[in-house]
Amino acid sequence: MSVAEPLLEVSNVETSYGPIIAVRGVSFTVPRGAIVTILGANGAGKTTILKTVSGVMDPQKGTMRLDGREIQGMDPDRVMRLGLSHVPEGREVFPFLTVRENLKMGAYTRADGEGVAEDLAMVYGYFPVLRARADQRAGHLSGGEQQMLAISRALMARPKMMLLDEPSLGLAPKLVTEIFDIIVRINRERGVTVLLVEQNAHMALTIADYGYVLEVGRIVMEDTCARLVEKEDIKEFYLGVKERGIRGARRWKRKKTWR
């Protein structure tokens, strides 16, 4: 990993829903300017981690530092003002507001009118379709367009870091590629650090620099994505690559060893 001080440092975070511990002692770091991904199956605790980082949920234990400042237990709006935008799972755009209004909601905390106008032009640049639909209600957009809107809305706050929760959810494969391309461009061109949670492991491992694998609330593996794709467990359980086996068909799964 990079030697520079990480933008986000999560250490021993434990979060629970009442008696059910969803995240049990998770630690990871996100270097400045990087794309880091957290992979995991349903219910592994990925979304909970993002919600904990952005302040929607409070951790029972552990510390989180964003740019050197402790943020655990902070209200989400304060975390957001510190430069962290959360693109939630399922997009959650404001359906009765227009696209433009939605985007302006993203810039709600900003006072620099000129900068906001610039950024509006920037997101229209990334997603021209949003400009074409600027006056339509967001609820009338397609799933892919809503996802673009959600990402754009987050960008409107000019964040240092974006949390992306399953941006590929429910989208056609072609759209998924498109959106991921733009995520990479935003990262490279705008210098926005990205923490990405995905079930589409193939996509996530292609664009991210570093990855963590989460299983039942615990990190079981971490490495650069280039090395992760070479691991047997990742291949079989996350990328669906399977040896054909002796009969040319194999249903049983090998045991995970996380090496």
Add this chain to the structure above:
Amino acid sequence: MALTGGDGIGTVYGQDTLPKLFRHVVRERGDKVALREKHLGIWRAITWRQYGERARHVGLGLVALGLRPRDVVSVIADNCPEWLYTDLGTLSVGGVTNGIYTTDSPAQIEYIVNDSGTRFFFAENEEQLDKILAVRGRCPSLVKIVVFDMDGLHGFRDEQVVAFQALLELGARYDREQPDAFDRMVEIARADDLAILVYTSGTTGPSKGAMLSHRNILFQLEYADFLTPPQEGDQQLSFLPLCHVAERTFTVFNPLHTGATVNFAENVDTVPENLREVAPSVFFAVPRIWEKFYSGVALRMRDATPLGKLAYRWAIGVGMRIAERRIRGERPTPWLRLLYRAADFFVLDNVKRSMGLHRARGVATGAAPIAPDLIKWYMALGLEMREVYGQTENCGLATAMPPQRIKLGTVGVARGGTHVKISPQGEILLKGTHVFLGYYKNPGKTAETIVDGWLHTGDVGRLDEHGFLTITDRMKDIIITAGGKNVTPSEIENQLKFSPYISDAVVIGDQRRFLSCLVMIDHETVAQFAQERNVPFTNFASLCRAKEVQDLIWSEIERVNRGLARVETIKKFRLIEQILTPEDDELTPTMKLKRAFVNRKYKDVIDGMYTEV
């Protein structure tokens, strides 16, 4: 002092072979419940009549496929009723059964199939089938492969592969056509004939097939009630590998004598739940399991309320006082008994319930060394915990702790009909009807192991004047340090394993200046420790490298060191930074670290401990 036993000839209910005994008890017990397995979440009972019929059809089905007397049938499956049908079915028609560990690789399976000349191979499911299919081209003796569970194989057709259900139908047809054939076949086996092969898990060299006769097994069976006299409705839980002689005896053979119902655990991960559901009357487990249960309670008590902690400490204290008196051979005073009743009612019974052992009248530990303190803890809970000792080559049991006199740190006294002596080299020798026939097709090794009727166990130990046997170590494991001091590593290792944070350890120091050890941490407990202390970690390796974890393990080692002579203290250690599974060569199927292999594999790590300043 000696334990009582049977008549010493090897007959149970007047029967002298397993087929005859099985036929006898099936007739006697009829619709009583023999086995229970969980199907879609519900325990389903299998009666002795059904058990008998299915085994009969397996046997006859194999005959229909061409099985001849003394043919070897190998089974690779987790514990399930089909395993038992196959075992007793094969034996009933004069065949020989052999179990293979489900964690074995295709190469290991190929070796065993060829070494044993296996003609019929039973595979549990698709996964195990794939292993044998991969190597069958090099297994010339193989005739047919039978698959228990055909899930995922409906489209699969192969001349050599038969579904278990089809085999049963084949056997049933044979039975209808020749109704008295089975009873004739039951008479084929003679008492001194080979009944089963047990491949020793062998920590060094290729594994060898130990040959056990009907007489060996029945001689042990006479003694099946040694833990506690059987009662109607007794329950057992089967979960350790059936390829191991201890579990095989406990699950397949002992109930032929005791009539206990065998319940099959769903899988290794559900053993704690299944144990609570079944609440067995008799229970046998290896030290690793006992250590895990203890760690579980110890950890739960750490998170308990102050009142809970206080109550536990008081209750276990009362239990300990009772245990200590029992060990000294004294009866507890009436006052202490009263206190214990209260302690049991309020605390200890709940602890036992949480483990599912509240109905256990007899529990035993064996197959590996155990820390005496652990036995004492279980005794304090009020469990009749007995340590047993034996090996594959004597069909399981050689010595056991007598209930009337407990001497911790020893493995008890010889079972009935067993002679124990110590050779001039310090090796434990055994003689009795349970001493095996020898290693399969290996007269050289057999001659080394059985000399003048004495079985050379390879264990070093001593006998005291009352006949209590103490095991010091495996002969080949004894460490001689560079200073010339003899050290028995397993004593130190057992004390280390008593720590809830240490899953297993290997002490090193042969021809070295000082002792060191490699430690495998207990993932669950150490991770919990790290979380409580806010120690950041990601994966297993980073957990092992955390300074706090290193310090924790060192403090556990120091605790053990305090009880050791100076030359025996551990000076350095390293943690094994990988989660090991039974598929790994480092572990035996019963999750013990293999000393020789670990020494080789981690040579660099070990050398590192001796070169750094």
